[in-house]
Amino acid sequence: MKRPEQLSILFAASEAAPFAKEGGLGDVVGALPKYLARLGHDVRVVIPRYYSVNREKYGLRLLPGTLVVPMGIIGHMYCGVYEGRLPGCDVPIYFLEHEQFYGRSGLYQQDGQGYLDNDNRFVFLSKASLELCKMLDFHPDVIHAHDWHTGIIPALLNTTYLHDRFVGDAASLLTLHNMQHQGNFYPGLMEVLGIGWKHFTYLELEKDDQVNLLKGGIYHATLLNTVSEGYAREIQTPEYGWGLETVVRERATDLYGILNGVDYEEWNPATDPFIAAKFSPRNMKGKAICKSDLQATIGLPQRPDVPLFGVVSRMVKQKGTDILAEAIHRILAMDVQFVMVGNGEPWAHFYFGDIAAKYPEKFACFIGYDEALAHKVEAGADFFVMPSSFEPCGLNQMYSLAYGTPPIVRATGGLVDSVENFDEAALTGTGFKYWQHSATALFDTVGWAAYTFYNKPKGLAALRRNGMKQRFTWEDAAAKYDGLYRQAVRRRRGAEYYRNRFGE
Numbered sequence: 046m047k048r049p050e051q052l053s054i055l056f057a058a059s060e061a062a063p064f065a066k067e068g069g070l071g072d073v074v075g076a077l078p079k080y081l082a083r084l085g086h087d088v089r090v091v092i093p094r095y096y097s098v099n100r101e102k103y104g105l106r107l108l109p110g111t112l113v114v115p116m117g118i119i120g121h122m123y124c125g126v127y128e129g130r131l132p133g134c135d136v137p138i139y140f141l142e143h144e145q146f147y148g149r150s151g152l153y154q155q156d157g158q159g160y161l162d163n164d165n166r167f168v169f170l171s172k173a174s175l176e177l178c179k180m181l182d183f184h185p186d187v188i189h190a191h192d193w194h195t196g197i198i199p200a201l202l203n204t205t206y207l208h209d210r211f212v213g214d215a216a217s218l219l220t221l222h223n224m225q226h227q228g229n230f231y232p233g234l235m236e237v238l239g240i241g242w243k244h245f246t247y248l249e250l251e252k253d254d255q256v257n258l259l260k261g262g263i264y265h266a267t268l269l270n271t272v273s274e275g276y277a278r279e280i281q282t283p284e285y286g287w288g289l290e291t292v293v294r295e296r297a298t299d300l301y302g303i304l305n306g307v308d309y310e311e312w313n314p315a316t317d318p319f320i321a322a323k324f325s326p327r328n329m330k331g332k333a334i335c336k337s338d339l340q341a342t343i344g345l346p347q348r349p350d351v352p353l354f355g356v357v358s359r360m361v362k363q364k365g366t367d368i369l370a371e372a373i374h375r376i377l378a379m380d381v382q383f384v385m386v387g388n389g390e391p392w393a394h395f396y397f398g399d400i401a402a403k404y405p406e407k408f409a410c411f412i413g414y415d416e417a418l419a420h421k422v423e424a425g426a427d428f429f430v431m432p433s434s435f436e437p438c439g440l441n442q443m444y445s446l447a448y449g450t451p452p453i454v455r456a457t458g459g460l461v462d463s464v465e466n467f468d469e470a471a472l473t474g475t476g477f478k479y480w481q482h483s484a485t486a487l488f489d490t491v492g493w494a495a496y497t498f499y500n501k502p503k504g505l506a507a508l509r510r511n512g513m514k515q516r517f518t519w520e521d522a523a524a525k526y527d528g529l530y531r532q533a534v535r536r537r538r539g540a541e542y543y544r545n546r547f548g549e
């Protein structure tokens with residue numbers, strides 16, 4: 046029996062690991078609910094049932110009944126719902142089965158081209174998430190929306206769903222994982238949203254004559270947060286706000302930063318099933334085996350004496366793929382090896398494919414998505430490279446710290462908050478930081494790391510030790526989200542309700 050001081054929370058999102066993931070959003074939605082459930086909360090998750098979500102593999106169960114989703118001018122649309130569990134816990138996850146919208150293998154795009162019906166696909170997700178509560182007889186205290194895909198939920202809660210018996214009084218928290226993608230669509234989408242044209246204003250949903258779903262969410266959410274404190278500050282500036290900085294600044298007092306955690310049950314070199322040998326701070330012997338295994342797996346000479354740099358990333362501008370492309374020839378002029386795992390913009394596939402052909406002894410890349418290989422890179426590389434132009438949080442630098450693989454990062458967003466610069470004299474720090482977003486700064490810093498590898502074994506050992514001691518736990522993050530949820534409930538339902546329920 047749920048105790049009254051515990052909360053009912055619905056996560057509505059476009060990805061959740063391991064079912065469907067393109068980036069860190071999937072990691073967060075796949076992990077945070079588990080840790081909230083451990084605090085006693087009744088958490089549920091809803092995402093689409095893309096083709097990549099294998100119903101047999103995950104033992105999904107079709108729920109009886111059909112969701113009826115009012116899609117404004119399009120009319121009512123219908124979908125089925127599958128139920129599963131997040132791995133390693135009892136948290137229910139619901140999958141919306143809608144062949145027309147989600148019956149494809151991609152989440153957002155194919156061959157680098159966003160699906161043309163992404164507007165309807167994600168408005169549908171947002172509305173169906175609310176309708177799901179009726180089907181489940183679930184009365185959430187908080188609906189936790191993520192990025193633009195479900196960012197319009199707070200606006201729906203304040204308009205057409207305001208008097209809904211199940212969700213009308215639910216508070217909303219909108220987590221901003223990435224301000225670059227905002228869900229910008231033609232104005233006619235207002236007719237599908239069905240919340241009335243009066244909300245198509247400069248203050249609310251309109252931006253540059255288009256409907257901006259994220260902007261609507263920022264305006265309407267009970268509370269907001271980003272995935273690091275640094276990024277919460279950055280998005281209030283023109284450099285990082287992508288045109289929404291003024292809207293964000295309007296809500297600055299309701300905006301918080303909570304650094305993502307690492308799921309150390311998934312990312313732990315002492316237990317990782319994907320890597321060739323286990324290791325831990327007390328016994329690092331396995332790391333050399335992992336390096337040699339990685340070199341063999343990707344077809345580089347199995348040299349222990351050369352620094353091996355790794356990248357696992359979406360190949361897009363955000364991640365500095367263009368900067369790396371510019372720096373790579375200079376980097377490969379040194380005695381180093383480089384492995385790159387990623388997919389994204391087509392030009393990068395060709396470009397780095399050519400680099401691999403040109404430098405077969407030094408550079409290898411795998412174009413595509415490969416979970417096992419990502420773990421092998423974290424474990425086997427000597428350094429992990431993240432030349433991001435912006436980085437709301439970034440998970441890979443935290444994973445690499447756990448694997449004794451010092452990260453080389455551009456100092457932005459969550460990379461500032463989670464990596465401490467190396468101090469050669471004091472033997473402190475966990476990685477290598479640089480500030481200017483340029484190929485030269487990246488090259489210099491990779492050079493500094495290579496120099497450390499060759500000439501400062503004590504420094505490298507200290508970096509590894511210091512990094513492996515770091516802990517970015519979901520327990521910490523979940524406790525902070527717990528605080529935000531309670532604050533949001535007080536805001537939505539009033540101080541009296543809050544006092545009666547929580548006695549504070």
Ligand code: ADP
Nearest residue numbers: 068069358359386387413414415419439440441
């Ligand atoms: P973002 O969400 O901006 O892509 P994050 O660092 O938060 O960046 O998260 C990226 C996540 O996606 C990590 O778990 C990373 O290992 C994973 N990832 C990215 N590209 C690949 C790939 N090609 N193969 C396997 N995992 C990948």
Ligand code: GLC
Nearest residue numbers: 069070222272436437438439
């Ligand atoms: C976004 C950001 C990334 C962050 C992730 C999870 O995709 O680009 O920095 O770690 O969301 O919050």
